[in-house]
Amino acid sequence: MIIAIDGPAAAGKGTLARRLADHFGLAILDTGLLYRAVGMNLVRQGGDPEDAVAAADVARALRPQDLAADDLRTDAAADAASRVSAVPAVRQALLEFQRAFAENPPDIGSGAAKGAILDGRDIGTVVCPDADYKLFITAAVEVRAERRFFELRERGLDAIHGRVLTDMKERDARDSDRAVSPLVPAKDALQLDTSEMDADQAFDAALRFINSENK
Numbered sequence: 001m002i003i004a005i006d007g008p009a010a011a012g013k014g015t016l017a018r019r020l021a022d023h024f025g026l027a028i029l030d031t032g033l034l035y036r037a038v039g040m041n042l043v044r045q046g047g048d049p050e051d052a053v054a055a056a057d058v059a060r061a062l063r064p065q066d067l068a069a070d071d072l073r074t075d076a077a078a079d080a081a082s083r084v085s086a087v088p089a090v091r092q093a094l095l096e097f098q099r100a101f102a103e104n105p106p107d108i109g110s111g112a113a114k115g116a117i118l119d120g121r122d123i124g125t126v127v128c129p130d131a132d133y134k135l136f137i138t139a140a141v142e143v144r145a146e147r148r149f150f151e152l153r154e155r156g157l158d159a160i161h162g163r164v165l166t167d168m169k170e171r172d173a174r175d176s177d178r179a180v181s182p183l184v185p186a187k188d189a190l191q192l193d194t195s196e197m198d199a200d201q202a203f204d205a206a207l208r209f210i211n212s213e214n215k
Helices: 012-022 032-044 052-060 064-069 075-084 088-103 121-125 141-154 161-177 199-213
Strands: 002-006 029-030 116-120 133-138 190-193
Touching: 002 012, 002 121, 012 029, 012 052, 012 116, 012 133, 012 199, 029 088, 032 052, 032 064, 032 075, 032 088, 052 075, 052 088, 075 161, 088 121, 116 121, 121 133, 133 199, 141 161, 190 199
Parallel strands: 002 116, 002 133, 029 116, 133 190
Antiparallel strands: none
16 A cells, blocks of 8 residues: 655644554655655755755765654754756656665564555656555645644744745745646545644544555
């Protein structure tokens, strides 16, 4: 089983992916961490995330252990990820890693995985276009900014709501307007708006979709 989950930042993709992975016994890959790791590795080296040549070199040198860095969940990492992800050579360098994970998922805590679930921006359209199930999770940008704002505050990080909203709108524009692998729902994906949903409701809706596809 391969499940592809796409959507913009703070729509609830990560939470839903983890719950579905636990439910079905799947290995999970947050593909955004790949781009965040590339972006932050480049920043740490003093580079510019919009330097296509440097970003591609860092992407080709990415190691699995780089995904465990402590600063990959920051807004700085999210911004850097959005910038490097617009570089075609970066996307190509990371495509093979993602497809290999989907085709040969690693073991999970309970033993062999029954499949894989990938959470990202172009999983259903580019990385795994033949995935068994595709979901596109979204929410109003104001709702997503509010979620991200409180998430940052709960982690003890300084955050200004207006700036979080502005950053999210800019990131949405970059992700949706880029020439390579733009953020768009796959034609056969379930489009789920979580603006007025909690995590349980989103999970139930996704589960109903997957179960109905199995009939």
